[in-house]
Amino acid sequence: MKKVNILVSFLLIIGFQACNTSNQKYQVLNQIEEMRKEVAPDKRVAIWDLQYENGTLSGETDQIEALNQILASLESEGIEVRDEVMRLPSAELGDKTRALVTISVANIRSQPKHSAELATQALLGTPLRVLKKDDSWYLVQTPDGYLSWVDQAGIQLMTEDELANWFIQSKVVFTPLSGHIWQDPSQSMMVSDLVAGNILAVEEVQSEWLEVQLPDGRKGWVQASEVMPWEQWIASREASPTNLVSTAKSMMGIPYLWGGTSIKGVDCSGFTKTIFYLNGKVIPRDASQQVNEGLEVDTDKNWDNLEVGDLLFFGEKATEEKKERVVHVGMWIGNNEFIHSRGRVRISSFDPNSPNYDEYELNRYLRTKRIINQQSDGVISVSELLTSK
Missing domain, CATH: 2.30.30.40 (SH3 Domains)
Structure with missing residues (x-):
């Protein structure tokens, strides 16, 4: 009987420790997830890839202040963790944590290889934040916050001082x-x-x-x-209706290119991004990001609410089972017409009597947002391009 009692006590202790360990893991993972929602809800513009297992916090992040908050919080709660998280920019880069694009259009990919999906592009002279290296590829962040990989042949690595010196040149x-x-x-x-x-x-x-x-x-x-x-x-840059339409129409016929944001080829959001950039505004990269900017002016296909330069968004409406999905964007040019990149840069119409009538886009229309003359956190002036850090 005594041996049985000892065994039961031992099992109870083991069970208690396992339960305590499980609770601690849940507590840590919960804090990690709550912080992710706050500082890195969109993995396209922030890195928060953290794991916790057997008392060790690992992974990588560029949100250093948030990581320090997590560690301080865990310490205050008496939870000891082994900190093995890689802080970005990586120490491997030394002080070369900035770069400038050195070719007319740099192709920036979703993974560090030429066969990977084209994520975005950056123009010659664009300053980049450099986060880490993988062979001859660098994970970089563009001025609109987008994170992706560029081949070293398309950039010049720099220190902060070297970049600052380039900024002041004529x-x-x-x-x-x-x-x-x-x-x-x-x-x-x-x-x-x-x-x-x-x-x-x-x-x-x-x-x-x-x-x-x-x-x-x-x-x-x-x-x-x-x-x-x-x-x-x-x-001389002004994102006025007249200027935006003029720029957009000058790109008529340019071929569609997934990930393209230049006159060498554009996807739908790359087209609207380029239109605004050439008129002095840097807007977010993707349609699903652009839809979060500016003022909502229509959701009911009331075209009288729209003004030239407004952005129209298309996709799948929300249901009880799934969220709204934004997959396409174009710009309103008046007279029931909008210009967009689908196959090529083209003009479409919502007028059934027009030769450019686009029933396909009409059926998946979601909403219209106005960026012109609106305050928006995700929109910056191009003048900040050579001054922002």
Whole structure:
């Protein structure tokens, strides 16, 4: 009987410890999840990949302050954890935690390989935040907050000081839809192609030509008529209805490209993002992010509520079983028409008598949002592009 009592006591102790361990794990995981909802609800723009097992907190995050809050909270509750979380930017990068895009359009992918899905693009001269390295690929964050991978051949790694020094150099913006940097004014050899919105540092000014420098140190010449001083370009940007429509129509026929955000190819949200960028505004990358910005002006297909420049969103309506799903976006241009990228940049109409009548998009219309002249946390001025950290 005595042996039985000892065995029962032992089992009770083991059971209590297991229960206590289980409760502690639940408590830690619950705190991790609650913090994720607060600081990283969208994994496209924030990293909060934490795990807890057997007293060890592991994973990675770029939300360092939030991680410190979790650790302090657990300590105050008497929960000891082994902290093995990787803080981003990774220590492997040293002080090279910034970068500039060095090619006309950098393809930025969902995984560190060329065969991975194209997630987004970034234009020449765009500053990036660098978080970690995987072989010849770098996980970067674009000015709109988007996280994805870029091949090292498309960027120049920099320290904060090196980037700050580039910021203060005299710069110009390339304005035509496409063009080139030449090795010399004779145009005998190309240094790089260019697209609208590319940013270059100025080395020398001649009457009809400018010598420019790319972020990786390469130099060449562009025609003075094709560029505008950065300050002048910024001052002339206005996301007005007229300007937005003019920019949008100048891109008519450009092919659809999943992940594209340049005149080399655009997806639906890449098109609206490019329209606004070339007129002075940086808006979120994806349609499902853009729909969270600005002022809602319609959900009932009352086209009289819409103004030129409003963004129309399409997808699947919410049901009792699932949430609303936004999968497409276009821009209203008036006269019952909107411009969007589907197959190519095109104009569609909600007028049944129009040759551009688009019953498909009409049937999946969800809502319209207005970004022009609206305060919105996810929209920044392009002027902040070369000053924001």
